[in-house]
Amino acid sequence: MKTPPATPEVDRAEDSGVPPERSRSVLREIVSGDALAGVLAVLLAVFVGSVMIAATDETVRETAGYLTARPSDFLTALWDAVSGAYSAMFRGAIFNYNLADPAQQWRPLTETLKFAGPLILGGLGVGLAFRAALFNIGGRGQMLIAGGAAGYVGFQLDLPTIVHLPLAIVVGMVAGALWGGIAGLLKARTGAHEVIVTIMLNYVAYYLLFWALTKDWLLKTPGSVNPKSPPMKETATLPRVLGEQFNLHLGFVLALVAVGVVWWLLNRSTLGYRIRAVGENPHAARASGINVGRTYTVVMMVAGSLLGLAGVNQVLGTVSSGVSLDLDASIGFDAITVALLGRSRPLGILAAGLLFGAFKAGGFTMQASENISVDLVLVVQSLIVLFLAAPPLVRAIFRLPAQEAK
Amino acid sequence: MSTVTDQPAPDSGGLAPDTVVAPTRGGSRKLPVVLGVLTALLAVVLLRSSHAGSTTFQLAAESDFFALPDIVVPSGPTAWLMVVACLALTAEAVRRMLAHLRQPAWIPIAFALAWMVGFLSWAAADSSIRMVSLLGGAVALAVPLVFGALGGVLGERAGVVNIAIEGQLLLGAFAAAITASLTGSPWAGLLAAMAAGALVALILGLFAITYFVDQVIVGVVLNVLVVGLTNFLFRQVLTPNAEGLNAPDGFDRLPIPVLGDIPLIGPILFRQTPLVYVLYAVVALVAYALYRTRWGLRVRAVGEHPKAADTVGIKVNRTRYRTLLLAGAIAGAGGAYYTLVSVGQFNREMTGGAGYIALAAVIAGKWDPIRATLAALLFGFATNLQGVLSVIGSPVPSQFMLMLPYLVGILAVAGLVGRSRPPAADGVPYRQQ
Numbered sequence: 001m002k003t004p005p006a007t008p009e010v011d012r013a014e015d016s017g018v019p020p021e022r023s024r025s026v027l028r029e030i031v032s033g034d035a036l037a038g039v040l041a042v043l044l045a046v047f048v049g050s051v052m053i054a055a056t057d058e059t060v061r062e063t064a065g066y067l068t069a070r071p072s073d074f075l076t077a078l079w080d081a082v083s084g085a086y087s088a089m090f091r092g093a094i095f096n097y098n099l100a101d102p103a104q105q106w107r108p109l110t111e112t113l114k115f116a117g118p119l120i121l122g123g124l125g126v127g128l129a130f131r132a133a134l135f136n137i138g139g140r141g142q143m144l145i146a147g148g149a150a151g152y153v154g155f156q157l158d159l160p161t162i163v164h165l166p167l168a169i170v171v172g173m174v175a176g177a178l179w180g181g182i183a184g185l186l187k188a189r190t191g192a193h194e195v196i197v198t199i200m201l202n203y204v205a206y207y208l209l210f211w212a213l214t215k216d217w218l219l220k221t222p223g224s225v226n227p228k229s230p231p232m233k234e235t236a237t238l239p240r241v242l243g244e245q246f247n248l249h250l251g252f253v254l255a256l257v258a259v260g261v262v263w264w265l266l267n268r269s270t271l272g273y274r275i276r277a278v279g280e281n282p283h284a285a286r287a288s289g290i291n292v293g294r295t296y297t298v299v300m301m302v303a304g305s306l307l308g309l310a311g312v313n314q315v316l317g318t319v320s321s322g323v324s325l326d327l328d329a330s331i332g333f334d335a336i337t338v339a340l341l342g343r344s345r346p347l348g349i350l351a352a353g354l355l356f357g358a359f360k361a362g363g364f365t366m367q368a369s370e371n372i373s374v375d376l377v378l379v380v381q382s383l384i385v386l387f388l389a390a391p392p393l394v395r396a397i398f399r400l401p402a403q404e405a406k
Numbered sequence: 407m408s409t410v411t412d413q414p415a416p417d418s419g420g421l422a423p424d425t426v427v428a429p430t431r432g433g434s435r436k437l438p439v440v441l442g443v444l445t446a447l448l449a450v451v452l453l454r455s456s457h458a459g460s461t462t463f464q465l466a467a468e469s470d471f472f473a474l475p476d477i478v479v480p481s482g483p484t485a486w487l488m489v490v491a492c493l494a495l496t497a498e499a500v501r502r503m504l505a506h507l508r509q510p511a512w513i514p515i516a517f518a519l520a521w522m523v524g525f526l527s528w529a530a531a532d533s534s535i536r537m538v539s540l541l542g543g544a545v546a547l548a549v550p551l552v553f554g555a556l557g558g559v560l561g562e563r564a565g566v567v568n569i570a571i572e573g574q575l576l577l578g579a580f581a582a583a584i585t586a587s588l589t590g591s592p593w594a595g596l597l598a599a600m601a602a603g604a605l606v607a608l609i610l611g612l613f614a615i616t617y618f619v620d621q622v623i624v625g626v627v628l629n630v631l632v633v634g635l636t637n638f639l640f641r642q643v644l645t646p647n648a649e650g651l652n653a654p655d656g657f658d659r660l661p662i663p664v665l666g667d668i669p670l671i672g673p674i675l676f677r678q679t680p681l682v683y684v685l686y687a688v689v690a691l692v693a694y695a696l697y698r699t700r701w702g703l704r705v706r707a708v709g710e711h712p713k714a715a716d717t718v719g720i721k722v723n724r725t726r727y728r729t730l731l732l733a734g735a736i737a738g739a740g741g742a743y744y745t746l747v748s749v750g751q752f753n754r755e756m757t758g759g760a761g762y763i764a765l766a767a768v769i770a771g772k773w774d775p776i777r778a779t780l781a782a783l784l785f786g787f788a789t790n791l792q793g794v795l796s797v798i799g800s801p802v803p804s805q806f807m808l809m810l811p812y813l814v815g816i817l818a819v820a821g822l823v824g825r826s827r828p829p830a831a832d833g834v835p836y837r838q839q
Binding site: 381 | 624628639815
């Protein structure tokens with residue numbers, strides 16, 4: 001992760017963007033620039049997804065059996081499978097043209113925003129750590145701990161809304177911050193690599209929450225054998241922002257606020273300066289008087305609180321029926337791809353979170369109506385990130401001119 | 407060895423302990439602190455609950471040459487005796503810290519043994535522990551971890567961080583299940599698993615070696631990709647055709663005639679499946695080849711100082727590719743263990759983070775094949791302890807026992823095993839000039 005200052009054989013892969021040369025023509029800039037590579041990366045990933053849909057579709061495989069006899073059958077089946085999948089995704093993520101009521105037609109878009117909220121929050125948590133050259137894959141654990149803590153406040157206490165909801169949110173964020181801080185502190189004190197520590201902490205958090213869900217005085221529903229807590233009290237749930245007919249809740253607004261806060265933190269605050277300095281070159285940062293270890297700890301705490309907010313968003317908003325072991329809904333890992341696609345910039349993460357939120361909303365519709373596993377979305381997401389990580393690979397595939405040498 | 411490792415180490419990437427924030431020289435406080443905490447933990451547990459009766463440690467298994475007698479000890483006194491032993495070892499560690507002496511390896515090892523005996527006498531009060539199933543089960547559970555750790559050691563020794571072990575295990579398990587179901591031969595399944603692991607390694611190499619993408623990031627994204635891919639195919643293809651595609655013929659247990667009858671050791675090590683014997687051979691081969699052959703010297707050279715290796719005519723990136731493919735194949739074989747031996751069919755995300763635990767074993771084992779194997783066995787033991795104790799009804803909540811391997815992993819990477827230094831060019835791509 002951390003690399004020494006630019007010796008010739010070492011290169012920071014994330015920053016492989018070449019400084020633009022003014023003499024280059026605009027066309028050449030577009031053709032060889034990273035923007036086109038990004039679009040092509042998305043297209044490539046979607047194409048691979050289509051191949052997977054087609055290859056696992058029964059009708060396509062049947063018609064492929066007599067491909068030479070009647071190729072039109074095969075092509076029709078191919079088209080039906082792929083277009084069916086992607087139009088289902090569109091109906092699930094943006095606009096459902098099969099419905100009559102205009103409000104219901106746009107309902108999928110609100111679902112996309114609902115799914116995007118925690119992805120943006122999680123992406124910010126992972127992306128912020130990236131800026132300090134820390135790889136936080138402990139999102140799952142941070143969400144679970146935060147969700148458990150917020151859930152405890154959410155159903156065990158009786159308070160007026162004005163106190164209850166903010167208290168639950170803050171408790172969740174603090175819990176996430178403490179859990180994330182463990183990895184930062186261990187790195188600062190012992191040098192333990194945060195990738196291993198955060199992954200291990202994910203499992204520890206899982207079993208800790210599991211244990212809490214078996215104890216009446218913590219999270220268990222009395223009299224129930226399922227590891228699930230009672231539903232949240234009305235006073236602690238995130239209110240719906242577009243009326244009761246839409247599921248979109250305050251969590252998305254919190255995510256937008258968080259984008260602004262993180263942008264300010266990174267670009268305008270002293271802490272942000274320290275974070276970026278440590279991320280660029282920890283040796284130079286230490287030489288200039290920055291306490292690298294403390295910065296690691298603080299970054300991981302802020303990152304943990306953001307992922308904690310994502311967990312809070314789930315427990316108090318999206319699934320307020322009770323804390324359960326799958327409350328993270330794989331957002332902790334999706335957040336990594338969101339942060340990478342967003343290039344660890346707050347606005348980039350916002351856009352990436354919206355895109356992946358749409359994938360998620362559409363993926364569930366696709367699974368329900370076309371019987372195609374929603375896991376396809378995970379494949380497409382990770383392929384996008386892989387292709388994006390290596391623009392030269394995408395250029396090689398499309399035979400675009402290479403970027404000029406540095 | 408010294409010819410390549412004694413280079414002044416530039417700062418490396420990879421999974422190295424961070425030397426910017428944690429300089430590793432000087433008397434370390436880590437070991438005494440942890441030993442003290444663990445001793446206190448054991449004492450508190452003993453104080454808070456009853457531990458009357460006696461504990462039996464069964465050493466014998468069926469058909470040994472001669473049966474070892476059972477060892478019966480009074481639970482309470484034994485446990486407290488071990489607390490005293492742990493205290494003594496902690497005191498020794500503190501003394502060495504104060505005197506700025508090096509902490510030798512026998513202190514944590516002796517401590518672990520004493521702690522474990524004390525804990526087991528308490529946890530199994532009034533019942534008996536079959537040492538054969540405790541240790542034999544540990545070996546069995548450690549098999550994929552050892553395969554994965556060897557894959558990790560090889561990759562990192564050549565300078566490529568192999569975070570994708572998890573993906574290699576998972577795709578290996580998937581490929582083995584399908585192939586063994588279709589062909590009816592577990593050996594074909596094993597080969598397919600190795601090919602699948604090598605495929606993941608090839609993609610990792612393409613991005614990490616050829617396109618200089620951050621290896622840790624590619625590794626993690628590859629793991630996510632494999633999870634998505636296998637989940638997708640599991641739901642779309644395997645589940646509808648479970649009979650034909652997900653019912654592999656597994657490896658059967660194959661006791662080795664004479665060796666398997668040695669008391670204690672035989673049942674633990676030599677009444678396993680053929681895949682485990684393959685593992686023994688692979689451990690020995692990798693350890694030998696890495697330190698005693700020209701190939702091994704080259705691998706270590708490109709991992710320590712690629713420029714020097716290049717200068718003397720070693721093709722750095724080609725060596726890295728080949729080593730990485732081999733590493734992937736070995737890790738993939740570990741995946742076959744899940745579908746061909748321990749579980750018997752493929753399930754969603756069935757590796758459950760074993761690849762990351764294997765990585766922790768690589769670090770705890772200081773990038774050495776034998777020591778990484780031992781570390782992986784320790785993780786296997788931690789995992790198996792939960793199963794054994796839940797059978798005899800231990801007073802510890804099962805969730806805390808299930809956490810154990812991961813907690814041990816954190817302790818391991820936090821550097822409690824002592825100073826560890828990765829290959830100098832680990833995680834650093836090489837650009838030829």
